[in-house]
Amino acid sequence: MRTLTGIGCTPLAGVGTARWYRPETALTLPEQADPDQVEQHEEHGRFETARNEARAAIARARRRAVDRVGEEEATIFDAHREFLDDPQLVGDIETAIESGTPAEHAVADRFERAITRFESMEGRLSERADDLRDVRDRLLRALLDVDTVDLEGLPRGTVLLAERLRPSDTARLDPEAVTGIATRTGGRTAHTVIMARALSIPAVVGLGDRLDGVHGGTDVLVDGPAGELVVNPTENRRAAASDPTTPVRSERVTTVDGCEIPVAANVGTPAAIDVASNRGADGIGLFRTELLFLDRTTPPDEDEQYEAVTTALESFPGDRVVVRTLDIGGDKLVPYLDLPVETNPFLGRRGLRLSLDEHSELFETQLRALLRAAASDHGDGLAVMFPTVSRVSEVETARDRIETVAADLAAEGVEHAVPELGAMVETPAAAVLAGALADRLDFLSIGTNDLTQYVMAADRENDAVADLHDPLHPAVLRTIDQTVTAAHDAGAWVGLCGEMAGDPALTRLLVGLGLDELSMSATTVPAVKERLSNTETEAARSLAEQALSCDRRAAVRDLLTDG
Amino acid sequence: MERTVTVVPEAGLHARPASEFVQTANQFETDLSVGRAGDGEDSLVDAGSMLAVTGLNIGHGESVRIVAEGPDAAAAVDAIETVLTTPLDDGSETA
Numbered sequence: 001m002r003t004l005t006g007i008g009c010t011p012l013a014g015v016g017t018a019r020w021y022r023p024e025t026a027l028t029l030p031e032q033a034d035p036d037q038v039e040q041h042e043e044h045g046r047f048e049t050a051r052n053e054a055r056a057a058i059a060r061a062r063r064r065a066v067d068r069v070g071e072e073e074a075t076i077f078d079a080h081r082e083f084l085d086d087p088q089l090v091g092d093i094e095t096a097i098e099s100g101t102p103a104e105h106a107v108a109d110r111f112e113r114a115i116t117r118f119e120s121m122e123g124r125l126s127e128r129a130d131d132l133r134d135v136r137d138r139l140l141r142a143l144l145d146v147d148t149v150d151l152e153g154l155p156r157g158t159v160l161l162a163e164r165l166r167p168s169d170t171a172r173l174d175p176e177a178v179t180g181i182a183t184r185t186g187g188r189t190a191h192t193v194i195m196a197r198a199l200s201i202p203a204v205v206g207l208g209d210r211l212d213g214v215h216g217g218t219d220v221l222v223d224g225p226a227g228e229l230v231v232n233p234t235e236n237r238r239a240a241a242s243d244p245t246t247p248v249r250s251e252r253v254t255t256v257d258g259c260e261i262p263v264a265a266n267v268g269t270p271a272a273i274d275v276a277s278n279r280g281a282d283g284i285g286l287f288r289t290e291l292l293f294l295d296r297t298t299p300p301d302e303d304e305q306y307e308a309v310t311t312a313l314e315s316f317p318g319d320r321v322v323v324r325t326l327d328i329g330g331d332k333l334v335p336y337l338d339l340p341v342e343t344n345p346f347l348g349r350r351g352l353r354l355s356l357d358e359h360s361e362l363f364e365t366q367l368r369a370l371l372r373a374a375a376s377d378h379g380d381g382l383a384v385m386f387p388t389v390s391r392v393s394e395v396e397t398a399r400d401r402i403e404t405v406a407a408d409l410a411a412e413g414v415e416h417a418v419p420e421l422g423a424m425v426e427t428p429a430a431a432v433l434a435g436a437l438a439d440r441l442d443f444l445s446i447g448t449n450d451l452t453q454y455v456m457a458a459d460r461e462n463d464a465v466a467d468l469h470d471p472l473h474p475a476v477l478r479t480i481d482q483t484v485t486a487a488h489d490a491g492a493w494v495g496l497c498g499e500m501a502g503d504p505a506l507t508r509l510l511v512g513l514g515l516d517e518l519s520m521s522a523t524t525v526p527a528v529k530e531r532l533s534n535t536e537t538e539a540a541r542s543l544a545e546q547a548l549s550c551d552r553r554a555a556v557r558d559l560l561t562d563g
Numbered sequence: 564m565e566r567t568v569t570v571v572p573e574a575g576l577h578a579r580p581a582s583e584f585v586q587t588a589n590q591f592e593t594d595l596s597v598g599r600a601g602d603g604e605d606s607l608v609d610a611g612s613m614l615a616v617t618g619l620n621i622g623h624g625e626s627v628r629i630v631a632e633g634p635d636a637a638a639a640v641d642a643i644e645t646v647l648t649t650p651l652d653d654g655s656e657t658a
Contacts, residue, residue, distance in 0.1 A: 117618065125617065125618070
């Protein structure tokens with residue numbers, strides 16, 4: 001058993017077989033280790049796992065060949081399977097491993113001998129050498145963890161290891177099959193992490209160089225709550241990490257004194273909507289529509305977007321579904337939109353800025369879909385908000401666009417309605433102008449991940465400033481407080497959809513700050529509901545007041561620990 | 564027991580006939596060896612090894628010697644003979 005420490009991102013744990021996702025790696029052998037350093041037992045296991053993977057891959061290739069070419073042609077894969085299980089070849093490789101050769105070198109060497117022998121003979125035997133190469137490469141790919149992986153088709157019980165996963169990669173994962181994610185880089189608010197939480201996949205990121213020492217095929221435990229990746233975990237360790245099952249409550253919960261605060265989920269994909277529903281979320285507090293735009297060559301049309309939104313509304317009848325309009329730019333790129341590369345994308349053209357300008361046609365299509373959805377069966381639950389707002393004029397322009405779209409739809413005789421409208425408060429500018437924005441809108445939603453990044457001037461993806469990227473810093477807490485107060489004074493409600501909403505340790509503080517809705521990764525909904533139901537509003541207010549009087553984060557933390 | 568059989572499939576003891584040969588050999592408990600007829604004891608190889616069987620490089624029309632030692636030897640030799648004497652449907656190389 002070996003433990004690697006990183007940043008836990010989901011309060012969930014999962015065990016499975018490690019599998020590297022390294023789309024960039026070539027099939028080159030590492031330098032051969034000193035025979036004394038080679039763990040024979042481990043190498044035998046790796047070889048066995050590689051053979052199993054290769055056997056499964058050959059079976060899949062055979063099925064595909066049967067479907068596409070024919071039974072007759074598919075028999076080539078029978079020969080491959082026989083080579084894979086050849087007693088001589090397997091025996092030779094195992095003998096080599098027993099004399100201290102690492103599995104990949106043993107495979108490469110013994111196959112090479114057979115290939116050379118076949119090639120030295122005439123006629124058909126030299127053709128067979130190609131079959132041997134094919135089988136050898138399958139084994140080496142498995143042993144070297146070179147990706148041939150179809151992310152959507154990972155076998156059940158896979159823990160995916162990677163340098164980093166792009167949000168689009170994570171979105172392709174099947175939460176039923178992938179029992180964990182572990183990455184070398186990344187912080188707890190990286191988009192991948194957020195998506196992993198939405199899919200209820202245990203995730204630990206920022207494990208660093210040590211992750212390279214974890215071979216594919218090994219048993220690993222991803223312990224989200226502890227922020228650890230455990231290699232070859234013992235039974236006790238597994239048991240200790242298993243999901244602390246907070247009961248799922250599908251009904252709304254109130255504080256002890258009867259104050260109802262919806263505990264909603266942040267989602268981006270249809271799979272995440274189901275997870276949110278299963279975890280008892282009271283609606284959706286952040287629907288990230290940009291995920292509909294990733295992994296494709298053209299943007300989704302109006303009908304497709306309408307379907308996506310109405311599906312979400314139908315999953316949460318009687319609850320609110322807050323849809324954020326397209327938020328691209330920053331670290332979320334969509335190749336076909338051909339956005340210029342910026343030296344500092346987080347301070348560049350992103351969010352509403354793009355929607356009002358160079359991508360106004362995409363914005364218009366999206367608004368049409370949203371206004372139509374607002375008139376659908378459960379459309380009265382729809383709310384729409386704009387990302388990356390820093391000026392009052394942006395909100396006014398967006399409202400104008402909505403009026404234009406509504407007029408167009410009316411002229412076309414298309415049923416529509418104007419939903420509740422709101423703005424994300426992510427920039428210090430939006431926080432300072434919260435009152436003015438709220439005068440023109442129904443609600444504000446505080447995105448604490450970006451707000452923290454901008455208030456603290458600390459890149460959320462940069463591990464070196466991870467300490468600064470914490471919403472408990474007094475500057476961030478006071479910004480949240482000022483935003484809530486200004487919005488309430490203007491008669492608007494305020495939600496919070498950053499990752500801090502999902503930390504049960506902060507629930508009391510957020511209730512005390514006066515937030516009207518909390519939205520988080522679906523995974524954490526039950527734990528936050530549990531905490532909310534034990535919260536007294538007066539005590540929470542007093543806690544918040546004390547926290548707001550702190551000048552240092554350490555003092556805020558002490559307060560939270562004492563409480 | 565042992566038997567000598569002439570290889571009928573057009574592909575010889577390669578590709579699909581070889582796969583079937585090896586699969587068949589592995590279905591039995593008996594130790595099955597195979598070699599080119601007339602090549603002597605040293606040429607006998609493990610009939611359950613694709614590598615070894617293919618390595619014999621035996622073509623259509625050649626004779627092979629099958630040697631079996633074990634409980635189901637007779638059945639094994641019969642099954643192997645069937646594989647070696649059944650031409651492929653279209654007689655063509657398929658792999």
